[in-house]
Every structure is written in C-alpha cells, then in structure tokens.
Amino acid sequence: MVKSLAxxxxxxxxxxxxxxxxxxxxIYTFAFVGILLICPPQNYDxxxxxFENRPMRVATFLIFVSVFWHAWIGVRDxxxxxxxPASVRFGLEIVVAVLLVGYTSWAIEILWGL
Numbered sequence: 001m002v003k004s005l006a007x008x009x010x011x012x013x014x015x016x017x018x019x020x021x022x023x024x025x026x027i028y029t030f031a032f033v034g035i036l037l038i039c040p041p042q043n044y045d046x047x048x049x050x051f052e053n054r055p056m057r058v059a060t061f062l063i064f065v066s067v068f069w070h071a072w073i074g075v076r077d078x079x080x081x082x083x084x085p086a087s088v089r090f091g092l093e094i095v096v097a098v099l100l101v102g103y104t105s106w107a108i109e110i111l112w113g114l
Contacts, residue, residue: 014073021070028063057111064107068100 041047051057075096083089 014077018070018073021066024066025063025070028059051111061107061111065104068104072096072100 035050041050051060076093079089079092079096083092
C-alpha cells in the first residue's frame with residue numbers, strides 16, 4: 001500500500017478543481033460561441049476590437065489559467081499513475097510545469113501585448 005504524503009484533502013481538492021475548471025471552460029465556450037453567432041468578427045480589426053474589451057481579456061486570461069490548471073492536474077495524475085521511477089516522474093513534472101508557466105506568460109503577451 002502506498003501512503004499519500006499530501007494528506008486526505010489532496011484528492012478531493014484536485015477533483016473539485018477539475019470539476020470547477022471544466023464548468024468554467026464550458027460556460028466560456030458557450031458564451032464565446034454566442035458572441036460569434038450574434039456578431040461574428042469579419043476581419044482582423046473586428047477580432048482585435050473583441051479582445052480589446054478589458055472584461056473579455058480578463059475572462060479569456062482566466063480561462064487560459066483554468067485550462068492550464070486543469071491540464072496540470074490531469075497530466076500530473078497520469079504521470080503519478082504510469083511513471084513509476086520517482087526521478088523520471090519528477091523530471092517530467094518539472095518539464096510540464098515549466099511549459100504551463102511559459103504558456104501562461106505567452107497568454108499574457110498575446111492578450112495585453114506586453
């Protein structure tokens with residue numbers, strides 16, 4: 001039997017985060033599709049105008065963070081289940097974490113042009 005070092009709430013928290021981020025992703029997807037159906041952007045300037053709206057930028061950034069958090073939990077769980085050598089698993093987790101942080105900074109650059 002393998003003992004968890006994270007404590008009894010670790011699994012529940014991750015399960016809840018997975019569900020909450022999935023619901024947020026669904027809500028954003030339906031809202032975004034609704035926006036595209038009501039007033040579809042026809043050219044680059046209209047797409048740019050859609051995302052120059054601060055609430056849209058913030059919502060999109062929060063969705064990016066939700067996707068990355070959702071992915072982190074999923075990939076980490078897969079690595080814990082299927083990669084048995086701890087050093088290899090730890091190395092892969094570091095690679096995934098670095099990529100997700102990089103994607104987050106890239107999302108900031110895309111949305112705010114920093």
